[in-house]
Amino acid sequence: MFNFFKKDKKQDPVSEKKNLYAVANGRVVPVTEVADPVFSQKMMGDGYAVIPTDGEIYSPVEGKVLSVFPTKHAVGIQLDNGLEILLHMGLDTVELNGKPFDTHVKEGDVLTASTHVATCDLDALAEAGKDNAMVVVVTNMDKVQEFELTASGEVTAQSVIGTVLHK
Numbered sequence: 001m002f003n004f005f006k007k008d009k010k011q012d013p014v015s016e017k018k019n020l021y022a023v024a025n026g027r028v029v030p031v032t033e034v035a036d037p038v039f040s041q042k043m044m045g046d047g048y049a050v051i052p053t054d055g056e057i058y059s060p061v062e063g064k065v066l067s068v069f070p071t072k073h074a075v076g077i078q079l080d081n082g083l084e085i086l087l088h089m090g091l092d093t094v095e096l097n098g099k100p101f102d103t104h105v106k107e108g109d110v111l112t113a114s115t116h117v118a119t120c121d122l123d124a125l126a127e128a129g130k131d132n133a134m135v136v137v138v139t140n141m142d143k144v145q146e147f148e149l150t151a152s153g154e155v156t157a158q159s160v161i162g163t164v165l166h167k
Helices: 122-127
Strands: 017-021 026-030 047-052 056-058 063-068 074-078 084-089 101-103 116-120 134-138 144-149 153-155 160-166
Touching: 084 116
Parallel strands: none
Antiparallel strands: 017 160, 026 047, 026 153, 047 134, 056 116, 063 074, 074 084, 084 134, 101 116, 144 160
16 A cells, blocks of 8 residues: 555666766777786676776776775775676786876775776876776676676766666
């Protein structure tokens, strides 16, 4: 009669599609086009990369920071539905020991699309011979029902470029 116990699917975070955002101004590409086989062969999960035109890096999703790697090149994020996202800044950048990265978030921080996660010195990456692809992957794909990249080509930071749906 009053539907007190009826579950409203729209308010269930697990059943909602979650937006994926451009982490930088630049060109978005599917993860299969990233110049690292661990990412391009989807060993870490499905995702995308933004080849940035500037070093201002924003959150790829709305979620909570699980970890910031000590080398500042990667941030682990969890969505409210349990999906886990890895933002990996550049390729083979762990050996740079964080030098080109100024990370602005810490473990436990709540993120939105407008959260400025890091500033990356793209010139320093180039000087070190590193690829500057900002890679975003869903690391627990076993929990994903649908992953869709809806944008291609040039994108603006913080714009919606796809969705992901929990099983």
